[in-house]
Amino acid sequence: MAGNKIEPDKPMFDPDSWGLTKQQTDLTALARKLGQEKFAGRAEKWDREAIFPMANYKDLHKSGLLGICIPKKYKGLGADQKTYALTAAEIGRYCGATALTWNMHVASCLWTGSLADDLPMSREQRKNHNRRRGIHYERILKKGAIYAQPFSEGGAAAAGFRPFGTLATKVEGGWLINGKKIFASLAGSADYYGVLCTEDKEILSRKDTMYFGIPANATGITIEGDWDPLGMRGTVSRNLIFENVFVPEDAALMPKGIYFEAVVRWPHMFTSLTPSYMGIAQAAYDFTVNYLRGEVEGTPPVKRRMYPTKQHAVAEMRIMLEQTKAVWFQMLNDAKPNPSKDEVLRAYVAQYTVMENSNEMAQLAIRTCGGQSILKSLPLERLYRDSRCGGLMLPWTSELCIDKLGRECLYERGEEDD
Numbered sequence: 143m144a145g146n147k148i149e150p151d152k153p154m155f156d157p158d159s160w161g162l163t164k165q166q167t168d169l170t171a172l173a174r175k176l177g178q179e180k181f182a183g184r185a186e187k188w189d190r191e192a193i194f195p196m197a198n199y200k201d202l203h204k205s206g207l208l209g210i211c212i213p214k215k216y217k218g219l220g221a222d223q224k225t226y227a228l229t230a231a232e233i234g235r236y237c238g239a240t241a242l243t244w245n246m247h248v249a250s251c252l253w254t255g256s257l258a259d260d261l262p263m264s265r266e267q268r269k270n271h272n273r274r275r276g277i278h279y280e281r282i283l284k285k286g287a288i289y290a291q292p293f294s295e296g297g298a299a300a301a302g303f304r305p306f307g308t309l310a311t312k313v314e315g316g317w318l319i320n321g322k323k324i325f326a327s328l329a330g331s332a333d334y335y336g337v338l339c340t341e342d343k344e345i346l347s348r349k350d351t352m353y354f355g356i357p358a359n360a361t362g363i364t365i366e367g368d369w370d371p372l373g374m375r376g377t378v379s380r381n382l383i384f385e386n387v388f389v390p391e392d393a394a395l396m397p398k399g400i401y402f403e404a405v406v407r408w409p410h411m412f413t414s415l416t417p418s419y420m421g422i423a424q425a426a427y428d429f430t431v432n433y434l435r436g437e438v439e440g441t442p443p444v445k446r447r448m449y450p451t452k453q454h455a456v457a458e459m460r461i462m463l464e465q466t467k468a469v470w471f472q473m474l475n476d477a478k479p480n481p482s483k484d485e486v487l488r489a490y491v492a493q494y495t496v497m498e499n500s501n502e503m504a505q506l507a508i509r510t511c512g513g514q515s516i517l518k519s520l521p522l523e524r525l526y527r528d529s530r531c532g533g534l535m536l537p538w539t540s541e542l543c544i545d546k547l548g549r550e551c552l553y554e555r556g557e558e559d560d
C-alpha cells in the first residue's frame with residue numbers, strides 16, 4: 143500500500159517473460175484492474191449468499207469483455223482460446239465464481255467463433271452459421287445478453303460416452319426440446335441457455351448432437367433444486383427442466399454434427415474450465431506471501447516469515463505454482479485443430495495439474511498461515527472451498543484425465559490386446 147492507493151497487483155504472466163502479444167497484455171491488464179478494484183471486494187457477498195455476481199457482469203459488458211471471443215468481423219474483441227484463458231485466469235484470482243461462469247458464457251462465442259471457423263462445413267452450412275451467429279453476437283454486444291452452457295445430465299453423456307439424453311424433435315419451423323440438465327451454472331440469471339442435445343431419431347448418435355441458444359424465458363423451462371454447495375457458490379448451478387420447449391431453426395448455435403466434429407478435432411475446447419482455477423492457485427500463493435509478511439489488509443501487521451517451516455512451505459507452493467503455470471501455458475500454445483497425440487496428452491496433464499494443484503496449494507496455504515487465516519473475513523477459506531470443485535467438472539474430471547492418460551500412453555488408436 144502507498145497511502146490510501148492500492149498498489150496494482152503484478153501480472154500472473156509477465157508479458158516480457160512469457161512473450162504475450164499486445165492484445166494479451168492489454169486484456170489481462172484490464173481483467174486484473176477490474177478484478178482487483180471491483181470483483182475482489184464483492185466476492186464474499188456472492189459466496190456467502192450463494193447468488194450470481196450480476197454486478198460483475200455489468201462491468202464485463204461495459205468493458206467489452208462479454209464479447210471477448212466474438213470474432214472481430216462481428217465487432218467483438220476477437221480473442222483466441224489462449225488470450226481468453228490468460229484473461230480469465232486474472233479474473234479467477236479475485237472471484238472464482240465470476241471467472242467460472244464467464245467461461246460458460248464465453249464458450250458460446252469461442253465454439254461458434256474461431257473454433258467453428260477451423261472446422262469443415264458445407265457452403266450452405268457456413269452461410270447459415272454465419273447469419274445465425276451474427277444474431278447471437280449482436281445480442282451480447284448490444285444488449286449485454288449472458289449465456290449459460292448446460293450440458294451435464296447426471297449420466298455418461300457429459301463425460302462424452304453417450305449421446306445427450308436431452309432430445310430435439312423436428313417440428314414445423316423448428317425443434318421441440320425435452321430433457322433435464324443438472325448443475326446449470328447461471329440458472330435463473332442467464333438470458334440464454336446454450337443447450338447441447340441429440341436429434342431425436344430411432345437410434346441416438348453423438349454425431350447428431352445439436353447446440354441451441356434457448357431464451358431463458360421460453361415457455362416450458364423450469365428451474366429446480368436447491369443451491370447450497372461447498373464452493374463456487376456464486377455460480378448458482380441449479381437444474382433445468384425443458385418440457386416441449388419450442389425453438390426456431392435460427393436458434394441453432396452450430397449446424398448439426400459440428401459440435402461432434404469439434405469434440406474430435408478440437409479437444410482443447412474442454413480445457414476452458416482451467417483458467418478460473420489457475421487464478422485461484424495464484425491467489426492462494428499471493429495470500430500466503432502477503433500474510434507471512436504481515437501485509438494482509440485487516441489483519442495485525444505480525445510477520446511470520448522468519449520461521450524456516452513457513453519458508454519451506456512457501457518454497458513448495460512456489461514450485462507447484464511455477465510447474466502448474468508452465469504446463470498450463472504450454473497447453474494453451476498447443477490449442478489448435480487436430481493436435482498431435484503428445485499435445486492431447488499434455489492437455490490432460492495440464493487439466494489435472496491445474497485442478498489438483500489449485501486445491502493442494504490452497505490447503506497448504508491454510509496449514510501454513512494458520513487458524514486466523516480461515517476466518518470468513520479473509521478470502522483464503524473461499525479459495526480453498528472453490529478450488530475443490532475444479533477436479534469434479536466433466537468432461538475432464540481429474541479421474542477421467544488419469545483414465546485417459548494411462549490408456550492413451552500405453553495404446554495407440556485402435557490397438558487392442560488379444
Ligand SMILES: Cc1cc2nc3c(=O)[nH]c(=O)nc-3n(C[C@H](O)[C@H](O)[C@H](O)COP(=O)(O)OP(=O)(O)OC[C@H]3O[C@@H](n4cnc5c(N)ncnc54)[C@H](O)[C@@H]3O)c2cc1C
Pocket residue numbers: 246291292293294295296297298300301303324325326327328373374377379531533534535536537539540541542
Ligand atoms: C461449481 C460447478 C459448476 C458447474 N457448472 C456446470 C455448468 O454450467 N454446466 C454443466 O453442464 N455442468 C456443470 N457442472 C457439472 C460438472 O461438470 C459435472 O457434470 C458434475 O459435477 C458431475 O457430477 P456427478 O456427481 O453427477 O458426476 P457423476 O456422473 O456421478 O460422476 C462422478 C465422477 O465419476 C467419474 N465418471 C463419470 N462418468 C464416468 C464414466 N463414464 N467412466 C468413468 N468415470 C466416470 C468422473 O470422475 C466424475 O467426476 C458444474 C459443476 C460444479 C461443481
